[in-house]
Amino acid sequence: MTAWRPVAGRVVCVGETMAALSPDPPRPLADADRLRLSVAGAESNVAMYLADHGIPVSWLSALGADPLGDKVRAAVAAAGVDVTHVRTDPDRPTGLLVKDPGPTGTRVRYYRSGSAASALGPGLLDREPVRGAALLHFTGITPALSPSCRDLVTRALAGPGAARPYAVSFDVNHRAALWPDGTAPDVLRTLADRADIVFVGLDEAQDIWGAGLTLPDLRRLLPGPRILVVKDGARAATAVSRSGTCTVPALRTGVVEAVGAGDAFAAGFLAGLLRGGSTTYALRLGHITAVSALKVTGDHGPLPDGEHIERLLGLTPQDWERYEDSAAPPPSRLPDTAR
Known part of the structure; x- marks a missing residue:
């Protein structure tokens, strides 16, 4: 099945990336003697994976004039992402998150109120790299950061999709801690329904819009997107478009940590569409x-490596379902039907 796809060109991923501290080795924060510094941001994750796939991509945000901002900028740039339009704010700090692992999971503590990125606003849309973009990518995190950030995403999604100079993809990416006023369900539904491509987890949608929500229910709730991609955990992902519905099972693999997998999937799916691939091709590239x-x-x-990816993309549906990923590369010989 081949659905609508955005025109090939530069992707601009817009949103906050923070410095991240986590206990090393993992343990409750109160018991930690050492913290590891890294970076964390959904939109920059998508940008880095798009760059890995050879898609021209820019990350657009703001950072503080501080060492943490320097760390974030360098890490995203090192992945091949254009960061030349990321603004340095002399008055606001770079956002920070701290991970607090525990026996029931990891709690994330945010220190991003008043951050440089929280001051982003709709004026960004009038400048490069947005004016030359084929696709803008947002998540539901950005409109939760501040009124100006919500105005930014709202303006980017204003008007019918066919009239916009760029396509827009939107990953719902609900973070309950960022929506203490309870407005998330209405705001996220409104924004998602205006986007061209929407990504949402089935369990995530049920948490936001109602337990027991099914895929047909979700499509009725969000009739606007040209392509609605619903991820069902480790089981499968389904793309619903006006051309029909396509489901591709997830690859079986061992899991070290699930953080960032949704961003990686979105990047792979978008890369598949931008390469001109079918919906099945895009879903497979998302899973890979x-x-x-x-x-x-x-x-x-x-x-x-590229050869590995191409072999996986060429598997028959039956061989795709049987395939199990491991640390080792796949066998050098796959069934003739997979070539």
């Missing part, structure tokens, strides 16, 4: 890219 995140402790893991 997600595995790269699942196999590392950070948000951004290395992709398999």
Whole structure:
């Protein structure tokens, strides 16, 4: 199945990336003697994986004039992402998150109120790199950061999709801690319904819009997107468009950490569409890219080599379902039908 796709060209990912501190080795924060410094940001994760796939991509944000901002900028640039339009704010700090692992999971503590990125606003849309973009990518995190950030995303999604100079993809990416006023369901539904491509987890949608929500329910709730991509955990992902519905099972793989896998999937799916691939091709590339995140402790893991990726993309549906990823590369000989 081949659905609508954005025109090939530069992607601009817009949103906050923070410095991140986590106990090393993992343990409750109160018991930690040492913290590891890394970077964390959904939109820059997508940008880095797009760059890995050879898609021209810029990350657009703001950072403080501080060492943490220097760390974030350098890390994103090192992945091949254009960061030349990221603004340095002399008056506001770079955002920070601290991970607090515990027996029931990891709690994330945010220190991003008043951050440089929280001052982003709709004026960004009048300048490069947005004016030359084929696709803008946002997540539901950005409109939760501040009124000006919400205005930014709202303006980017204003008007019918066909009238916009760029396509817009939107990952719902609900973070309950960022929506203490309870407005998330209405705001996220409104914004998502205006986007061209929407990514949402089925369990995430049920948490936001109602337990028991099914895929048909979700499509009725969000009729606007040209392509609605619903991720069902480790089971499958489904793309619903006006051309029909396409489901591709997830690859079986060991999981080191799930953080960043959704961003990786979105990047792979978008890269598949921008390459002119079918919906099945894009979903498969999304799953392949997600595995790269699942196999590392950070948000951004290395992709398999190009030959490996092409062999996986060429598998028959039956061989795709049987395939199980491991640390080792796949067999050098796949069934003739997979070539």
